[in-house]
Amino acid sequence: MQSLIWLAIAIPLASAAFLLLAGKRADAWGHWVGVAASSVAFLVGAGALLEMLGESGDHPGMTLTLWEFIPGGDLNVDVGLLVDPLSITFVMLITFVGTLIHFYSVAYMEHDVARRRFFAYLNLFIAAMLLLVLADSFLLLFFGWEGVGLASYLLIGFWNQKNEYATAANKAFVVNRIGDIGLIVAMGMMFAAFGAVDFETVFAQAPEASTATLTAIGLALLLAACGKSAQFPLQSWLGDAMAGPTPVSALIHAATMVTAGVYLIVRSAPIFNGAPDAQLVVAVVGAITLLLGAFIGMAKDDIKKALAASTMSQIGYMMLAAGLGPIGYAFAIFHLVTHGFFKAGMFLGAGSVMHAMNDGVDMRRYGALRGVMTITWVTFGLGWLAILGVPPFSGYWSKDKIIEAAFVGDGWQPWVLGGAALVGAGLTAFYMSRLFFMTFHGKARWNDEVHPHESPLLMTVPMMILAVGSAFLGLFLASGDRFAHFLEPVTGHAEHHDPVIPIPLIIGLTLALVILGAVIAWLKYGRADVPEEAPAGSLATITARNDFFQDSVNRAVFQRPGQHLTRTLVYGDAAIIDGAVNKQARGWARLGEGSRKFQNGQVRSYALTMLVGVVVIALVIVMGA
Amino acid sequence: MNYVILAAILFSIGSAAVLLRRNAIVAFMGVELMLNAANLALVAFSRMFGELDGQIMAFFVMVVAAAEVVVGLAIIIALFRARQTISLDEPAELKG
Structure with missing residues (x-):
């Protein structure tokens, strides 16, 4: 099946094209084509995984060269797919969660007139995301990278009849382009340093390259990762991206696409291993983002935006792990997989709640939904326990490992990074519990027009499956370090290091902080009454509620000066460069005006001119002779 | 030598006719005169x-002049049909 992995990309792509071109006659059944395409992609991926598990040897998997892409003298790029433990992990996550969300969307988008178009975009996303993770060169990865960006843009702005949703889509697109510059620059530097952009050549030559080169490439790659994964300082688009339909938020802006940055860092491990400074920057960016996201999550009343802030924060954990080097790579991917399950599950749960609440997203208008939506409550609850890191649920196995790894090292780093990860765990417990209690517990705060009801089976079954994953996947993958061993051919073998404080103490501290956070949340939002209108709040609350004024900062620091710069440049262009050309052209035009007078249309004056000319020539000849 | 001087005189008369007369037929005769002077x-x-x-x-x-007469007279007739005049100053649409 590994040699057929290209089908996993081709089939959803063909399905997307079909759905877009088929027109209205496919409206009634088109969504099932989309579901089928995603399911087939999952089956192909599962076949490849089974084949890989059966292989022995140090380097399972294969490289599949499809065709010559750019035969360009010094630069030769082939279209090739790389099937290895890392890429197959992503293929499984994307197609499995993706297929569940396809099923869920059939019910969720039932009343939307453009459901066929929605499924076309979802299929396009699956194809592009698989291309991103399966590519065997940075250039081909870039195609997938842009493809998911396009799909994300189209889906955030799916309801673009609302102006602010269209603006949110534009914002996501523009911020992502800033990150893309990093990837392009990184590719340029790779070509200059190694003469190639395919993984094999670049990674083979990376150990011999200078630290400065590797650091520069690593930082450029980090910029790309920050854009795609909504990491500080390019985090501002993710909150607004919640304008898209909820299944999109679950699939693209929680489980898969936003984790592409983590994939990029882990995939480029040989580059980062040679650039400790770049690694440190990655870890610091991760630590900043995980705290930033947690603070924002604590203040948001919009259930989707709170979940988006939580996504940002959890990806911060992954980035932090990826920045720790070989000891963190496997944990970053491990947390990415478990997060894909529990966060997608919670987003689908949020979609189910919104479905019941007439699309209301304000948690202050929820409350006491436990009784009316039992399945949603249970599935969401499992996701909640998983993200809190309560043993033995999934999040415990992945997040605790990251916190332990963050405490490894010497100097100030373990204390700062580990401290951030530890505090982040407590904050996570608080804001997720706040969200959970405000939604499902306390007094009912919805008005009479809302009649909450449980969602249909087509929506609850995917939620149940994801909840099972949230509960047991971590235990399954962590037992006997199964997942770490599976990834070892890619991430490299990690020596065991002891953290600066003993592991049992770290686990104990983490659990204590988690319980503390959850209990505070229970006292404030579970037992006590939640005001229906948000209180004014302290300065800190207002800051967090406004996403740390990220938009104002961006506007003041980048947009305004940028506008002034472009205006100056436009003026300079018009006055100096265009001015020189235009003045010259005006001179020539005036010359033409003057010489036009000689063309008076009188035949006899032309004859005179000719005669005079002949006489002059004759005279010159006679005199010359 | 006298013939050359006569030719020069005839050429001058012909060119004067082309330049000074407005009537297309007369100008045409001037052209013929210049040809014969040559x-x-x-x-x-x-x-x-x-x-x-x-x-x-x-x-x-001579051969070329015969052909030129045919074309030239045809142009003059076409000009007359179009404008009811054969004045050379009349058609000045190509004025720049």
């Missing part, structure tokens, strides 16, 4: 230098 000069030089080149050239000029 012919006369060619034949005169031919005789002066005792070579036949000039006379052969004169024959060619």
Whole structure:
């Protein structure tokens, strides 16, 4: 099946094209084509995984060269797919969660007139995301990278009849382009340093390259990762991206696409291993983002935006792990997989709640939904326990490992990074519990027009499956370090290091902080009454509620000066460069005006001119002779 | 030598007719006069230098002049049909 992995990309792509071109006659059944395409992609991926598990040897998997892409003298790029433990992990996550969300969307988008178009975009996303993770060169990865960006843009702005949703889509697109510059620059530097952009050549030559080169490439790659994964300082688009339909938020802006940055860092491990400074920057960016996201999550009343802030924060954990080097790579991917399950599950749960609440997203208008939506409550609850890191649920196995790894090292780093990860765990417990209690517990705060009801089976079954994953996947993958061993051919073998404080103490501290956070949340939002209108709040609350004024900062620091710069440049262009050309052209035009007078249309004056000319020539000849 | 001077005089008369007269037919006659002045000069030089080149050239000029008359008169008739006049100053649409 590994040699057929290209089908996993081709089939959803063909399905997307079909759905877009088929027109209205496919409206009634088109969504099932989309579901089928995603399911087939999952089956192909599962076949490849089974084949890989059966292989022995140090380097399972294969490289599949499809065709010559750019035969360009010094630069030769082939279209090739790389099937290895890392890429197959992503293929499984994307197609499995993706297929569940396809099923869920059939019910969720039932009343939307453009459901066929929605499924076309979802299929396009699956194809592009698989291309991103399966590519065997940075250039081909870039195609997938842009493809998911396009799909994300189209889906955030799916309801673009609302102006602010269209603006949110534009914002996501523009911020992502800033990150893309990093990837392009990184590719340029790779070509200059190694003469190639395919993984094999670049990674083979990376150990011999200078630290400065590797650091520069690593930082450029980090910029790309920050854009795609909504990491500080390019985090501002993710909150607004919640304008898209909820299944999109679950699939693209929680489980898969936003984790592409983590994939990029882990995939480029040989580059980062040679650039400790770049690694440190990655870890610091991760630590900043995980705290930033947690603070924002604590203040948001919009259930989707709170979940988006939580996504940002959890990806911060992954980035932090990826920045720790070989000891963190496997944990970053491990947390990415478990997060894909529990966060997608919670987003689908949020979609189910919104479905019941007439699309209301304000948690202050929820409350006491436990009784009316039992399945949603249970599935969401499992996701909640998983993200809190309560043993033995999934999040415990992945997040605790990251916190332990963050405490490894010497100097100030373990204390700062580990401290951030530890505090982040407590904050996570608080804001997720706040969200959970405000939604499902306390007094009912919805008005009479809302009649909450449980969602249909087509929506609850995917939620149940994801909840099972949230509960047991971590235990399954962590037992006997199964997942770490599976990834070892890619991430490299990690020596065991002891953290600066003993592991049992770290686990104990983490659990204590988690319980503390959850209990505070229970006292404030579970037992006590939640005001229906948000209180004014302290300065800190207002800051967090406004996403740390990220938009104002961006506007003041980048947009305004940028506008002034472009205006100056436009003026300079018009006055100096265009001015020189235009003045010259005006001179020539005036010359033409003057010489036009000689063309008076009188035949006899032309004859005179000719005669005079002949006489002059004759005279010159006679005199010359 | 006298023939050459005669040719020069005829050429001047012809060119004066082309430049000064407004009537297309008269201007045309001026052109013919200039052609024949050139012919006369060619034949005169031919005789002066005792070579036949000039006379052969004169024959060619006559043939071309005959063709030119046909085309020229046709243009004048077309001009008259279009404008009911054969004044050379009348058509000035190509003024720049």
